[in-house]
Amino acid sequence: MLYEPSCETRYSLEVRKKVSVLVTETRGDLSIHALTVTGILAGMAALVAVLDNAPTSAVVWLIVALVIDGIDGPIARKWLSNSEVPRFDGYILDLVIDYVTCVIVPAAFMWQFDIVSHGNLGKIAIASVIGSSALWFSQTEIESSDHYFRGFPAAWNMVIPTLWLLDAGSSVNISVTLLLSVLTLSNIEFAHTIKVKRLRKVNVSAMTIWVIAVLVISFQTTDVNLTEKLILFIGPLAVLGIAVDRAFQQHRSLRVSLL
Secondary structure: OOOOOOHHHHHHHHHHHHHHHHHOOOHHHHHHHHHHHHHHHHHHHHHHHHHOOOHHHHHHHHHHHHHHHHHHHHHHHHHOOOOOOOOOOHHHHHHHHHHHHHHHHHHHHHHHOOOOOOOHHHHHHHHHHHHHHHHHHOOOOOEOOOOEEEOOOOOHHHHHHHHHHHOOOHHHHHHHHHHHHHHHOOOOEEEOOOOOOOOHHHHHHHHHHHHHHHHHHOOOOOOOOHHHHHHHOHHHHHHHHHHHHHHHHHHHHHHHHHO
């Protein structure tokens, strides 16, 4: 005999259905979440390319994921409704996808294309990437009130392809990886490319040049020349310079407050 819900149970279910319509996501919200999810599809395509020994394709898909990550945030901030009890948290969804596309796939890229040695040091370097990034993404306060990231923001999806193109050798690559892993867990603040107003034009311009350079140079069949290598340094140097500027501003503010 089938279970027959009581009148009270049926009423409760009906009320819950009505309430869920009022407080959960709209179709527009779900469309925005669907856009965000396409980032993980691009990440999956990048991982498949890594496993297929196709580094250029992997770089292309990583950049596609980066572009999706760059546009879904502003769209969500402008169009996402203020539902009271949403089923899906766009912020958490973004973090999950970013960990895959910015950390896991680049870590696989490192190993597959010999960016690090396949000995213990190489394994330690990859472990430092995965571990430090996991801790960074789990911080209770990833951003400051004025949108500076606390620690290096685990942007391995740009760092690793750049190291691959520079081809400086596994020793240099391991050293850079370990240094950035330490910075990931530091209190040094790095600017969000879009949200931080100070030096925004410099930041956006440098990042745009960096992304385009990585994309274009990854298609080359010849060795990267000196000019191209210098272009690849524009983005990292800008990120470093803005971080130094932030540290200087904080130090100056502290001195003024102590006077």
